[in-house]
Amino acid sequence: MKSGFVMLAGRSNVGKSTLLNALIGTKVAIVTPKPQTTRHPVRGILHDKRGQIVFVDTPGVFLGRKDRVSKVLNEFVDDTLSGVDAVVYVMDPTRDMGPEEEHIQKLLRATRLPVIAVINKADLELAKRPFQKTYEASDVNQTETFSVSAKSHKNLNLLVDAIFGVLEENEPHYPDLQLTDISHNQWLEELVREKIFLNLEEEIPYSIKVQLEELEVRDDGSRFLAMNIWTTEERYKKMIIGKGAEMLKRIGSAARHEIEDVVGCKVFLELNVKVDPKWQTRFV
Numbered sequence: 001m002k003s004g005f006v007m008l009a010g011r012s013n014v015g016k017s018t019l020l021n022a023l024i025g026t027k028v029a030i031v032t033p034k035p036q037t038t039r040h041p042v043r044g045i046l047h048d049k050r051g052q053i054v055f056v057d058t059p060g061v062f063l064g065r066k067d068r069v070s071k072v073l074n075e076f077v078d079d080t081l082s083g084v085d086a087v088v089y090v091m092d093p094t095r096d097m098g099p100e101e102e103h104i105q106k107l108l109r110a111t112r113l114p115v116i117a118v119i120n121k122a123d124l125e126l127a128k129r130p131f132q133k134t135y136e137a138s139d140v141n142q143t144e145t146f147s148v149s150a151k152s153h154k155n156l157n158l159l160v161d162a163i164f165g166v167l168e169e170n171e172p173h174y175p176d177l178q179l180t181d182i183s184h185n186q187w188l189e190e191l192v193r194e195k196i197f198l199n200l201e202e203e204i205p206y207s208i209k210v211q212l213e214e215l216e217v218r219d220d221g222s223r224f225l226a227m228n229i230w231t232t233e234e235r236y237k238k239m240i241i242g243k244g245a246e247m248l249k250r251i252g253s254a255a256r257h258e259i260e261d262v263v264g265c266k267v268f269l270e271l272n273v274k275v276d277p278k279w280q281t282r283f284v
Helices: 016-024 068-083 099-110 132-136 156-166 184-203 234-241 243-263 279-283
Strands: 002-009 042-048 051-057 086-091 115-119 144-147 209-217 223-231 267-275
Touching (some): 002 016, 002 099, 016 042, 016 051, 016 086, 016 156, 042 156, 086 099, 086 156, 115 132, 115 156, 184 209, 184 223, 184 234, 223 243, 234 243, 234 267, 243 267
Parallel strands (some): 002 051, 002 086, 086 115, 115 144, 223 267
Antiparallel strands (some): 209 223
């Protein structure tokens, strides 16, 4: 049997979270079109007759930002490289390389870990992947390069085969059937954060925090959840709430329906938006 920790590396919004969910077969990381939405190290655990792969999702490298969140996220990427057994380097052929991509490639060329390169979004027609050849020529001392689609699952089986090929024999790190080590409460918080990004798109900054304040299982089996949404400015609070609280209702409805699908019971969700310019120093 083989097992090991595998880091999903890449710049913001290349599809790492979507790829992680596709490899595990269930939703363990939030997925949005907004860059920089992965804040916590999310481990997805793949069980196979050959052993166990523990994937570590990471925030994309985000150069130029001076705020505390970005600093912590970028430090986490650097630190994670020293605590894993292999790296899957994810690239997006719809975007040209830039300073962030060059920084990641520099880090990967310096590591002694096995690196497997993955060019995502193979489900798109070639005309919509204008930089496919550029990324195919990338050299980070990778053992192999695959063109995959996290969306359609194209070549994911080949990627898994390649990962097992570079892992050492070892005992499993987690019990059978466990798919992630993110807590239930964290998953609920991340789900609401995902719905905020999906509904507000480019209007809201990524630096928001959702905090589970109360979780009550009622006598009839239903659940009551109270959550705080923290943001840094009053104007962002107004955006999240929306005219007549319409946006907040939309966010809450989308989150509530997905939570109900998972827990299999009626859910009552209360969302409160709060402003604290210094929330990052308290929560990050």
